[in-house]
Amino acid sequence: MRILITGGAGYIGSHVLKALGKQGHDITIVDNLSTGFAKAITYGNLIVADLADRVKIESIFEAGKFDAVVHFAGSIVVPDSVTQPLFYYQNNTINSHFVLSMCDKFKIKYFIFSSTAAVYGMPESGVCHEDSELLPINPYGQSKLMTEHMLRDLAFANKGFKYIALRYFNVSGADPEGQIGQSFPKATHLIKAACEAATSKRTHMDLFGTDYPTKDGTCVRDYIHVSDLADAHVKALQFLEKGGESQPLNCGYGHGFSVKEVISRVKEITGVNFKVNELGRRAGDSASLTAESSRLSKLTGWKPKNDDLNIIIQSAYEWEKNRPY
Ligand SMILES: NC(=O)c1ccc[n+]([C@@H]2O[C@H](COP(=O)([O-])OP(=O)(O)OC[C@H]3O[C@@H](n4cnc5c(N)ncnc54)[C@H](O)[C@@H]3O)[C@@H](O)[C@H]2O)c1
Incomplete structure (x- = not known):
């Protein structure tokens, strides 16, 4: 597959890049290196760009002819999201909206999204099922949940687009x-x-x-090893390729x-x-x-x-x- 990975120079993205690279996929990475590192790129072609650079990102989609997008790029510090909510909505929700509009325009078939346990908020029992109530208690979780909603609605409107939103627990x-x-x-x-x-x-x-x-x-x-999480992305992509249904899936132990x-x-x-x-x-x-x-x-x-x-x-x-x- 031809795969675009956003945020592939970051912690989780670089592990998923390595797992997908080992499988022989043709991979392009887009990262602004704000919290990522060029040295973390073990496969593929890194393009240093910000998702907010609409012209550049559109040209990458146009040239790439991607089958799949794996979307990690975002901001992840919960306390910062409380003090700088608009920045989090910009980087996590508005930029995701743009990435999704590119997926729609360039007929991307498969999309894997880095979602989070933070979409659940404070479940009474402490145990989160995919069908549990979604009541985020901070702008970070809210910014991710809004992207999940866009994914659900896009997949409903565009039958050629399928997604998995992986809700990560504590990656380490x-x-x-x-x-x-x-x-x-x-x-x-x-x-x-x-x-x-x-x-x-x-x-x-x-x-x-x-x-x-x-x-x-x-x-x-719930602490999950990053290599197991990387494998979950590989499996989620294979699941979609085999005709699996779009949905959110929890990733924890x-x-x-x-x-x-x-x-x-x-x-x-x-x-x-x-x-x-x-x-x-x-x-x-x-x-x-x-x-x-x-x-x-x-x-x-x-x-x-x-x-x-x-x-x-x-x-x-x-x-x-x-x-x-
Ligand atoms: N680490 C966790 O425990 C955890 C838990 C749940 C969800 N997540 C999600 O997983 C994803 C990756 O997290 P991580 O821990 O690897 O964080 P990270 O900060 O290491 O990775 C994020 C990457 O995205 C890049 N980036 C950020 N904004 C960008 C932009 N506007 N344009 C281009 N590149 C941009 C950064 O440079 C970095 O390489 C995030 O979306 C995060 O919300 C992480």
């Missing part, structure tokens, strides 16, 4: 071959921050909120760990007792979010290989120690 870990990983310096992701503290890249780490209604008062999340559990596991694995500052709650955080993702496995044959917190932390730590970019 790094490429087992050590070639790529998460490098954005001010990442807010828990395992990344803890590994930075363990390798003295930060003096300490902050823990936000110890009074949530969870087992130890800290937030519970179905069980969670609390922030305190993760921090103590990172300390155990790395042998470093880094400093942790316990602070108040952070705006936009839900107490608990875990996935019910049997639908993804059932429909696409996805089978996670790294459902083990130790493997996730070890790979993130190896990356952090040797980080080449």
Whole structure:
């Protein structure tokens, strides 16, 4: 297939690029390198461009004759979305609208979208099913949900366009071959921050909120290894190629760990007792979010290989120690 990957120089995009590249697809990557790295490009042809550059993006679509688009480009820091909502709606929703208008115009057949568990908001049980109520509690989740709505409506109107919106839970870990990983310096992701503290890249780490209604008062999340997530994209694309129906699908392991559990596991694995500052709650955080993702496995044959917190932390730590970019 001829595939366009937006945001392919970023953390998740670069792992999916590698997985799709290994399969021999002809890949073009568009990325403005705002949080991505040219060194993370292991396959295909990188075009440095911003999705807001309508003229350039249209010419890339025109020349590319793509069969599929995998859309990662966006902004992802939940607290920033609370303080800069319009920027998030611009980069995540308005730019996605433009990408979709290009897909419609240039008759793209398959579309995979990076959605998020944040579309669920605060489910009472903490467990999210694809059919659970969608009530995002921050502009980030809202910006992604609006894109899901556009996808649903476009697929209804244009029968030649099919999509999967993968709702990622907490993506973590790094490429087992050590070639790529998460490098954005001010990442807010828990395992990344803890590994930075363990390798003295930060003096300490902050823990936000110890009074949530969870087992130890800290937030519970479903951590999924980035390689398993990359494989979910490969499987989702194959599913659409075989005639599968457009829909959102959860990507998680179905069980969670609390922030305190993760921090103590990172300390155990790395042998470093880094400093942790316990602070108040952070705006936009839900107490608990875990996935019910049997639908993804059932429909696409996805089978996670790294459902083990130790493997996730070890790979993130190896990356952090040797980080080449
Ligand atoms: N990391 C997670 O845990 C997580 C969870 C749920 C959903 N997601 C979604 O997955 C996607 C990728 O996330 P990530 O963690 O790899 O983040 P990332 O910041 O590493 O990757 C985003 C990439 O998009 C590029 N980009 C951003 N805006 C752009 C624009 N206007 N034009 C061109 N390129 C642009 C950046 O340079 C970067 O390479 C995002 O859409 C995010 O919302 C991530």
